[in-house]
Amino acid sequence: MEVLKVDNVSMKFEELTVLNHVSFSVPKHSAFGLIGKNGAGKTTTMKLIVGLLKPTGGKMTVCGEQVIYGNTKTNRLIGYLPDVPEFYGYLTPKEYLKLCGEITGLPSSQIKKKTEELLNLVGLEGVNRKIGSFSRGMKQRLGIAQALINEPKLLICDEPTSALDPMGRKEILDILRDVTKKTTVIFSSHILSDVEKVCDTIGILNQGQLLLQGNLSEMKENYSKMGVRMDFFNAKDAEEAEKVLVDLPFVFKLERLEMTLSVQLTSHPSNTNELLKIVSMKGWNLKKYELIEPSLEDVFLEVVKG
Ligand SMILES: Nc1ncnc2c1ncn2[C@@H]1O[C@H](COP(=O)(O)OP(=O)(O)OP(=O)(O)O)[C@@H](O)[C@H]1O
Numbered sequence: 001m002e003v004l005k006v007d008n009v010s011m012k013f014e015e016l017t018v019l020n021h022v023s024f025s026v027p028k029h030s031a032f033g034l035i036g037k038n039g040a041g042k043t044t045t046m047k048l049i050v051g052l053l054k055p056t057g058g059k060m061t062v063c064g065e066q067v068i069y070g071n072t073k074t075n076r077l078i079g080y081l082p083d084v085p086e087f088y089g090y091l092t093p094k095e096y097l098k099l100c101g102e103i104t105g106l107p108s109s110q111i112k113k114k115t116e117e118l119l120n121l122v123g124l125e126g127v128n129r130k131i132g133s134f135s136r137g138m139k140q141r142l143g144i145a146q147a148l149i150n151e152p153k154l155l156i157c158d159e160p161t162s163a164l165d166p167m168g169r170k171e172i173l174d175i176l177r178d179v180t181k182k183t184t185v186i187f188s189s190h191i192l193s194d195v196e197k198v199c200d201t202i203g204i205l206n207q208g209q210l211l212l213q214g215n216l217s218e219m220k221e222n223y224s225k226m227g228v229r230m231d232f233f234n235a236k237d238a239e240e241a242e243k244v245l246v247d248l249p250f251v252f253k254l255e256r257l258e259m260t261l262s263v264q265l266t267s268h269p270s271n272t273n274e275l276l277k278i279v280s281m282k283g284w285n286l287k288k289y290e291l292i293e294p295s296l297e298d299v300f301l302e303v304v305k306g
Pocket residue numbers: 013016018036037038039040041042043044045190
């Protein structure tokens with residue numbers, strides 16, 4: 001079943017077309033990464049999903065119910081985590097979640113239980129300080145708890161890690177990975193390594209269009225190349241290897257920087273073995289032989305350039 005369906009949606013701000021007939025869907029229990037350059041339309045898409053903007057064309061549904069601009073009925077099914085969540089700084093996390101539970105209409109018998117469960121999930125159990133004294137990472141963790149208080153069918157995370165340092169980012173990504181086991185997530189970001197850590201399906205937005213949508217592993221197979229990096233002990237061996245390897249049919253691209261050779265292989269999985277056979281047959285003395293897995297960034301660059 002589809003939790004979110006974006007059907008032929010267009011969005012214009014006066015003369016600027018931000019989304020041009022964009023369609024995609026997010027099935028239940030998947031984690032969908034919406035990626036694109038700055039200004040590609042990611043936040044606009046998120047705002048359309050929560051009914052804060054009116055599309056110029058097309059429609060969106062959440063769990064089969066149509067999103068209506070200005071009418072927040074479908075928002076009862078949605079949790080929202082922005083890049084920098086705002087709180088009442090004079091409340092403690094427990095007080096804040098209690099308030100959110102009350103606003104959401106959660107029965108008071110459930111609020112206490114839910115609050116404890118969520119504070120545990122985000123590692124803020126036992127923290128009784130006021131939110132005003134929290135670090136950005138702690139605020140973002142509380143933001144996740146707040147977004148989950150109404151047990152949403154869809155959790156929208158709009159650039160949730162962009163304001164955090166590497167430690168804070170890791171904490172948030174670990175929690176979000178956990179959350180994807182229980183609810184459907186849509187995660188927008190231009191930090192592709194973060195998206196890759198959480199999402200199993202990806203949509204690539206570029207110049208108003210969704211260039212590609214699908215399973216991340218399949219995309220990597222189809223749109224990027226496996227690589228090998230070889231560090232030699234001396235430049236002579238590296239030069240010889242360059243000459244031998246450059247014309248092989250399964251070598252797609254080869255670059256040498258002094259004693260290091262970077263080789264991109266054509267797609268077939270057995271190519272790494274073929275390369276290894278040649279390396280051992282030649283008896284080259286290698287300091288390091290490393291397989292480089294294709295990344296979401298490789299896929300993105302390949303798709304956007306095409
Ligand atoms: N209310 C608005 N009025 C006019 N133009 C807007 C409005 N909101 C967004 N835009 C423009 O729409 C384009 C897409 O913006 P959006 O914020 O959706 O991009 P984004 O992909 O989220 O970018 P970023 O990664 O930088 O956050 C940008 O050119 C932006 O300037």
